[in-house]
Amino acid sequence: MVKSGQGAGPAIRVEDLRVVRGGRTVIPGLSLEVPRGQVVGLLGPSGCGKTTLMRCLVGVQQVAGGRVEVLGEPAGAKQLRHRVGYVTQAPSVYGDLTVRENLAYFAQVVGVRRGALAAEVNRVLDLVALADHAGSRVTSLSGGQLSRVSLAAALVGTPELLVLDEPTVGLDPVLRRDLWEIFRRLAREGATLLVSSHVMDEAVRCDRLLLMRAGLILADDTLAGVLATTGAPDAERAFLTLVDRAEAAAGAAGRSTGTSTGLRA
Amino acid sequence: MSLRLTAATAARVLRQIRHDPRTLGLLLVVPCVLMGLLAWIYNQTPLFDRIGAPLLGMFPFLVMFLVTSIATLRERQSGTLERLLALPLAKADLVGGYALAFGLLAAVQALVASTFASYVLGLDVAGDAWLLIVVAVVDCLLGTALGLFLSAFAATEFQAVQFLPAFVLPQFLLCGLLVPRDQLPDVLHWISNVLPLSYAVDAMHTISVDANGGADVAQDIAVMLAFVVVLIGLGAATLRRRTP
Numbered sequence: 407m408v409k410s411g412q413g414a415g416p417a418i419r420v421e422d423l424r425v426v427r428g429g430r431t432v433i434p435g436l437s438l439e440v441p442r443g444q445v446v447g448l449l450g451p452s453g454c455g456k457t458t459l460m461r462c463l464v465g466v467q468q469v470a471g472g473r474v475e476v477l478g479e480p481a482g483a484k485q486l487r488h489r490v491g492y493v494t495q496a497p498s499v500y501g502d503l504t505v506r507e508n509l510a511y512f513a514q515v516v517g518v519r520r521g522a523l524a525a526e527v528n529r530v531l532d533l534v535a536l537a538d539h540a541g542s543r544v545t546s547l548s549g550g551q552l553s554r555v556s557l558a559a560a561l562v563g564t565p566e567l568l569v570l571d572e573p574t575v576g577l578d579p580v581l582r583r584d585l586w587e588i589f590r591r592l593a594r595e596g597a598t599l600l601v602s603s604h605v606m607d608e609a610v611r612c613d614r615l616l617l618m619r620a621g622l623i624l625a626d627d628t629l630a631g632v633l634a635t636t637g638a639p640d641a642e643r644a645f646l647t648l649v650d651r652a653e654a655a656a657g658a659a660g661r662s663t664g665t666s667t668g669l670r671a
Numbered sequence: 672m673s674l675r676l677t678a679a680t681a682a683r684v685l686r687q688i689r690h691d692p693r694t695l696g697l698l699l700v701v702p703c704v705l706m707g708l709l710a711w712i713y714n715q716t717p718l719f720d721r722i723g724a725p726l727l728g729m730f731p732f733l734v735m736f737l738v739t740s741i742a743t744l745r746e747r748q749s750g751t752l753e754r755l756l757a758l759p760l761a762k763a764d765l766v767g768g769y770a771l772a773f774g775l776l777a778a779v780q781a782l783v784a785s786t787f788a789s790y791v792l793g794l795d796v797a798g799d800a801w802l803l804i805v806v807a808v809v810d811c812l813l814g815t816a817l818g819l820f821l822s823a824f825a826a827t828e829f830q831a832v833q834f835l836p837a838f839v840l841p842q843f844l845l846c847g848l849l850v851p852r853d854q855l856p857d858v859l860h861w862i863s864n865v866l867p868l869s870y871a872v873d874a875m876h877t878i879s880v881d882a883n884g885g886a887d888v889a890q891d892i893a894v895m896l897a898f899v900v901v902l903i904g905l906g907a908a909t910l911r912r913r914t915p
Contacts, residue, residue: 428914464757468913484913487759498750502687514679515758543690559754 415478417567417598418463423472425458425621432458433621435472440600445593445656447612448602449645455621456602457495457597460569463600464492477566488516491560495571497552498559501545505536505555508544509562516563524561531664533588534558550581557585561592568592568599575603586611617645624648672763680760681766681775684742688776698738702730702784703861710792718737724875725848727785728884729805730867732814735777736839739818740831741767747822766907768901775852777811790818802888806878807893810871816902817867823909842868847876867898 418440425433440446448456451639461467462474465482474481477489499508507526507647518526534554540546544555559575570589574582586608589599593613601612609615609629617625617632625648627642630663639646709726713719731878737759746752755765788794796803821838827829845855845863852863852873863869874891877884 466757466913468754468915482757484759487757490757492757494750494752494753496750498754500683500687500751501692501749503683507683507686511679511683512754512758515676515755515760516761 414442414560416440417477418600419473419620420459420462420474421473421475423459423462423474424470425455425462425467426470427458430601431470431621433462436621436623438616438623438626440598440616442598443593443596444613445589445599445601445611446614447608448616448618449606449609449641450604450618452604454618456604457571458621459618460492460571460600460602463569464490488563489566491563491565491568493557493560493568493570493573495575497556499544499552499555500632502543504541504543505531505547505558506540508555509558512559513562516565520561530558530561531592533561535584550577553577554581554585557588563596565670566597568597570599570601572602572604574601574608575605606640606642606645615641617648619645619649619652622652624652672761672767674774676760676764677767678772680764681771682706684769684772685775688772694738698734698780699783701734702727702780703787704790704822705730706784706792710794715741719792721879722848723788723792724796724803724879725846725872727788727794727803728810728871728875729843729846729848729868729885730866731777731780731784731807731811732871733835734780734874735811735814735831736818737835739769739773739815740822740825740834741828742773743819743822744825744828744831752896753914756910762912766819766903766910769819770812770903773815774808774812777815778808781807781811796879797882799883801877802883803887806871806874806888806892806895809892809899812899813867813871813895813902816899816906818903819906823906839868841875842866845869867895870894870898883909885914 409519416439416618418438420436420438423433423436424431436553446643448459450456458467462469463476463481465486476486479486495531500511503511506527509530510523513523513526515585528537531540534557536554537556544552553573553612557570560568560570574585578586589601593599601608612629614628615625615632625635627635632641632644633639636644638647690695700813706723706727709723710719767792781804785800785807789803791799817838821834825834845852846860846868847863852869853858870891876889876896877887877891881887
């Protein structure tokens with residue numbers, strides 16, 4: 407089941423990424439690396455650019471500059487699209503189809519052959535514990551079940567990289583724990599996961615953290631590393647410390663050069 | 672583009688419709704009811720035989736235009752379009768899948784409405800009755816293709832619904848049903864020459880009055896099919912994988 411060769415370079419490499427949306431610079435120049443086979447948390451407040459960054463990684467975002475490389479290929483490259491699974495923030499499946507029909511369609515799209523279709527759909531249904539609801543129409547499901555269907559639709563075809571946009575936000579604690587168990591299991595089987603959240607508690611469940619604010623990465627480290635550099639007792643206070651330091655640094659830079667630190671238009 | 676993925680997409684769209692029996696019922700019944708109403712209005716006059724056929728092409732065109740516009744708008748708003756565009760699905764597979772699915776539905780709709788008009792309402796045409804069905808199917812395809820293309824420019828349901836009066840009703844006014852096209856003011860006549868619905872009405876009119884108009888009808892059908900291909904191509908071209 408191990409799909410990603412170790413030592414084949416990082417799963418994600420972003421260099422000096424710039425994104426402008428609606429005339430506003432939302433990512434002013436961002437670089438990061440995500441190693442293979444790990445669960446990496448992309449944490450930061452709402453509106454900090456997490457979704458935009460994820461859209462860049464899966465190749466659906468127009469970028470203004472920089473390089474985005476995923477599994478050794480330019481992000482969004484044709485040969486990459488069946489190797490990357492993407493779960494959008496709002497569940498994106500067909501409400502008027504059954505769970506099985508949804509998964510079968512997405513499986514066909516990623517190239518699962520007709521003969522292997524039923525087995526692949528069953529495998530993913532078991533993984534997200536939705537086998538009992540396979541024949542249910544998606545609109546009749548609960549919120550938690552719906553988000554698992556959306557996740558399952560990204561798991562068909564066993565992608566090497568999973569980009570999950572706030573998959574656990576707003577779900578009950580039991581379901582969140584179950585989802586994190588699924589993520590860990592996928593990573594054990596060799597997949598790389600980038601999981602975003604604006605809830606800092608999720609930091610303890612990740613192998614590495616990317617702390618993001620205002621389109622920039624404040625920290626790219628393990629939780630232990632972040633806590634050590636900030637001297638904070640938990641991820642939330644570590645994040646706040648980093649924000650304060652960044653603002654102090656920006657303020658000092660602004661005073662020394664006498665220019666505004668506002669973003670360029 | 673892959674035939675397998677286009678077919679898989681078409682099957683998925685048809686499955687969605689199958690789970691919505693009321694829509695399916697409306698698609699098949701509404702054109703029949705409208706034709707019945709028309710026959711009733713023009714009871715005892717020869718007018719039904721004259722405009723019945725052109726309208727037989729018009730109703731399915733309207734219905735398929737609306738259904739397609741809403742379906743693609745839903746795909747956009749539900750986030751499934753963004754998911755699909757991140758996956759190895761060619762844009763032509765998606766647009767082609769929709770065209771195929773709605774084209775099949777359109778064929779059934781045209782078959783039911785034309786059969787109903789011919790055999791129940793006694794619509795009498797000079798040409799071959801089966802040609803009515805062929806033109807109606809192509810007309811439905813035209814509605815689907817136009818809906819696929821224009822829905823790219825609709826950001827909300829309100830806009831999509833208003834595309835009907837904005838882009839379809841002018842075609843209705845200029846298609847030759849109210850005033851024969853050659854009697855329109857020159858400018859309007861030229862405009863009507865580049866509107867697809869004009870050819871649908873021309874074809875239906877020929878079938879109504881000319882027993883030997885097969886060649887003319889074939890020419891009109893060829894023009895309509897060209898419109899279908901161009902509109903589907905434009906529909907695929909306006910779909911962007913990367914959005915701002």
